[in-house]
Amino acid sequence: MIRQIGGLSDDEEFMSMMNIHAARNTRLESSPPVNVNDTVRSSTIPTVGNEVSIEPAISVNDSGANDRPSKKRKQKTRKTRGKNKPKFALEGPEKLQFNAIGQPVGPSKKVAEFGRFIGQLASECSNFPLNAENWAEICKAGKVDEAWQTVQDALDWSDPETLNLVADIKNVVVDKLHERWRSFKYKMKKKWYKPFMGMERRFICGNKHVHVGQWRALVSTWDETKNQEVAETNVTNRQQLKLHQTTGTKTYAQMRYQWECEHPGEVLDRVTFFGIVYGSRQKDPSKPQPNNEEAQKKFDEFEELENNVRIEGREVTHEVRNELFHKVMGPEKRNRVRGYGIGAKWADVPGIVTQKNGIKYQLLTLTEAYEAERAANVRREANLAQQLKESAEREEALQASYAQLNKKLDLMQEQMGANSLTQIFAAGGINSMESLDLGLLMNFLKKPDNPLAISTSNVPMGHNIGQSCMT
Numbered sequence: 225m226i227r228q229i230g231g232l233s234d235d236e237e238f239m240s241m242m243n244i245h246a247a248r249n250t251r252l253e254s255s256p257p258v259n260v261n262d263t264v265r266s267s268t269i270p271t272v273g274n275e276v277s278i279e280p281a282i283s284v285n286d287s288g289a290n291d292r293p294s295k296k297r298k299q300k301t302r303k304t305r306g307k308n309k310p311k312f313a314l315e316g317p318e319k320l321q322f323n324a325i326g327q328p329v330g331p332s333k334k335v336a337e338f339g340r341f342i343g344q345l346a347s348e349c350s351n352f353p354l355n356a357e358n359w360a361e362i363c364k365a366g367k368v369d370e371a372w373q374t375v376q377d378a379l380d381w382s383d384p385e386t387l388n389l390v391a392d393i394k395n396v397v398v399d400k401l402h403e404r405w406r407s408f409k410y411k412m413k414k415k416w417y418k419p420f421m422g423m424e425r426r427f428i429c430g431n432k433h434v435h436v437g438q439w440r441a442l443v444s445t446w447d448e449t450k451n452q453e454v455a456e457t458n459v460t461n462r463q464q465l466k467l468h469q470t471t472g473t474k475t476y477a478q479m480r481y482q483w484e485c486e487h488p489g490e491v492l493d494r495v496t497f498f499g500i501v502y503g504s505r506q507k508d509p510s511k512p513q514p515n516n517e518e519a520q521k522k523f524d525e526f527e528e529l530e531n532n533v534r535i536e537g538r539e540v541t542h543e544v545r546n547e548l549f550h551k552v553m554g555p556e557k558r559n560r561v562r563g564y565g566i567g568a569k570w571a572d573v574p575g576i577v578t579q580k581n582g583i584k585y586q587l588l589t590l591t592e593a594y595e596a597e598r599a600a601n602v603r604r605e606a607n608l609a610q611q612l613k614e615s616a617e618r619e620e621a622l623q624a625s626y627a628q629l630n631k632k633l634d635l636m637q638e639q640m641g642a643n644s645l646t647q648i649f650a651a652g653g654i655n656s657m658e659s660l661d662l663g664l665l666m667n668f669l670k671k672p673d674n675p676l677a678i679s680t681s682n683v684p685m686g687h688n689i690g691q692s693c694m695t
Contacts, residue, residue, distance in 0.1 A: 307433060312341035313378035320379065325572050326392025327477035327565055335478060341378065342397065345371050346404035349434060354409055355441035359402050368398055396567030403566055409442070417446060466518035469501045476501070476565035493542045494549040495526050497563050525552045546575060555579040 312318060312334070320338060321330040328335045346352055351367045362368060375397050381387050412429060420426040429439040445451060471479055479500060483492050502519040503512025514520040529548045530540050538544065553562070555577040561568045570578055 308340065308344055310341055310344055312337040317378060317380040319383070320386075322386060322389050322393060323477055323481060324389075324392075325477070325564070325568055326389050326394075326396045327475070327567050328396075329477050329481035332474070332478065335475070336473065339400070339475075342375070342400050343404040343408070345374060346401045347408045347433075349438055352401070352405050353438050354412070354434065355438045355445065359405070362405075363398075368401065371401055372397060392567075395569075399567045412439075413446065417443060466516070467502055467522075468515065470504060470515055471501055476563055480564075491542045493545040494563055495545040498522070498526075498549065498553075501563065522552060543575065550577040 318334055320328045320334055323329050328338055352362055356362050372394055416429045417426050427440050427443050499512040504515050514523050533540055557579045559570050561573045
């Protein structure tokens, strides 16, 4: 059992006495002299049974003369890295090169500085509060427009091609701000919230640039049960990701631009770019090797499908390889295009296969079905109108033939009389008007030796016109 005397245990008392004796016997054999006060404070230290007062020690030199005590050295504070300072547009607007979508592609160093510049804007809590419910709330407050104005002032717009892309560049910058804002919140959560979950310490963010009130409100939001469930689901989904890109810090837009510069006149298909992103080129730059098993499976599927296309006798063109990419990787989702980077939308990349979900998909399906039915009805109506027109033309031709026939019959009756006409019909095999058959009559009238022959090319055979003849 440790005995306590005067507020100190025996062990602590022993160490104090050892320090006192060491201080008394300290003598410096070389200059400059050192003040013993740096080691032992001038104070009254309780001892066993009594209190001993320690006088301030005075250093002595080799001759025994007393010297003035040296001043205490100031403790040096550890210098930290500090907050990132913007390096973009320090000496005026910077000139960047953009692709047709509005993504920056060169020069590489300036593109990297531009990306960090946007990240610094997104981490400013005064403009982009961490506790905002969603990105739309920040846009509605007008903070995004203020940030875009800052970006505009930092860019050089003297190039006419760049000036024509101002709307596309703004869309890319806004998407980049959104991505960096979410990334900053994730980093703060990982460092200052997750290690202290369930503790009061989680309400204190170690980043002094984060607004205290915003952080406390954000932590309260993260503590909600529904948000905890969403976070667990996101972690589970993220763990299922098996493909990992090997492009480093370069953006996809930069990688595409670099490939196009190295292969002028060629078109980069999506299968080739997949090999660039998820393959290693250390052994053979022209033939990328997959960086893991999952990438190897995708490479094998692409190769098998290409062989099937060649067996069918078709050429493996740029369009065909894009179709193969969609078959292996599936359709595009959420208005984003894989392999094109932040800012690329479905409308920017023609020929892609997209996925439509939820109410929008149902509405689109109903719309397509209605349009298909309407087109079918239009075709049916057109066919019916054509049939009616042809039927009317046939009826008109038939009526003309009837009129011509009646005229001939009237002429025959006038020239020969009724009895003679009856004899003519009898000669043609027609015994009575009730049994008048147009086919027999036409054959009779068309005989070469018949002086009353008529042209009946427009009259269908077998039509009963007995009533007309009687008239």
